[in-house]
Amino acid sequence: MLLSMKTLALPIVFIFLYGSGFVFTAFGLENSSPMAFLALRFFIAFFILLIIASVLRVQWPNTLLEFVHISTAGLLTVGVFSIGVFLSISFGISASLSALIIALQPIIVTFLAVKLLGEKFNMKILIGLLLGILGVAFVVSSKVGGSSSQILGIVFSIIALLGLSFGNIYQKKYCSNMNLYSGGAIQTLSSTILVVPILLFFEDINITFNGDFLIALVYMSVGVSIGALSLLYVMIEKGEVSKVSSVFYMMPVCAALISYFLFDIDIDITMFIGIFAVLVGILLINKK
Template structure:
């Protein structure tokens, strides 16, 4: 029988591919949102996506006899992390793009997660932030301001889209730290199913209150729904949780600085979204800032 080659750490060599695969899959989430949003309102789209995935994962958890949280406190921690990572983050991104914010700009704003994570990790995980890292935080902020300024519009939709993506940034950053601290022993099958079910319940209330919940079941919408549901909500999220479990929060968060460039390339190829020189310079500054924050001493 052929043996699987091992990395120096003793782990299978294919484990090294997980970060790259995660970045590629996560980048397509912004594209999938723009691809499917013309056919359904954002909260309704998310409600259908997450409720279907919750049902599938719950069935998988039952068939495979996955362990469920034994204590209410454990279940509560899982739900809180899920509402932040899936509800606040996805809700902010989807509604922001639905309001007209370019997918590349949305990806860049939430791509500042490593910076915000570094700033918050001291309080939540006991990590310290050095002067070099604070310099990186400032550079990242300047980079985002350059990108947003070039595309700045005084229209309410654009400004609200920026605000919604900032809220998404806070949600994914705090949610990642919360997941790392309180949900380390969560079973991916049952725990993620619980997170999606809880988020779907909140989305149902919000969609009934603020949207018409009308859907046009076109081929494009079904493709976007299948891709975002199976590839993103299962594949990419499972990879994220594996990375969170195996690595430090700052190391995991540093992967997100690769998402905006990848999203910008895909958005250019599929939607002809173009970024001018100021925006490209801002993206480079933001990437440099995040690299500075996460550079090993």
């Protein structure tokens, strides 16, 4: 019973932390340019993880190849994904719509896992995936606009989706035994290095250090970059990556709910229909 509660608690906490990250990204971008916000977030997370790894004297990669694998997984899962989401939202895509696009991740991951990791695929999983798509479509149906100004934002969300999907597969294949603290420090550092050239050469840097921005920065640095990603890696290590990815269907649901409580955005009947379809889809994918 205790084991079942622990197994259930991991995805629930992950969903809350990761899903709310879309909302706090939008919150922080009201006072900062995207890459400046992201560079600060990555550096703070790196510094904290480095201190924890040093104090606990955890194991670091033994070989250069192991270091490269961890860095590559981090560049995809952390770097490319975060850059895509931040730029997407900065171009006017709502947190819910960005989360919806990322929620398509289970489809990509499931087929990649079948091809590259030899995981099983059956009709039950297919139906669950389709129900999940239907559910997230209902959740954000009222928030999707046809404005041409959203096209670039949608493209960046798709880039984020691909980075996260390939990064999860790479993490499962090459970095399942990675230490969360030393590996996390390496991944956030490599992601910082990826962001810096974009920040220096392609962005008009501006930051307003007020209370709202600091709240968003601390939450994204500690809650998401350390907390949520650590939970994701634990779930990937312990389970099939295709089934772990199914929890991403809850991202737009979580983002929409938190947007409601923080910004008073109404929840209509489509929200409840979507939540029901999402939960049924996840149940089908994960049911043994």
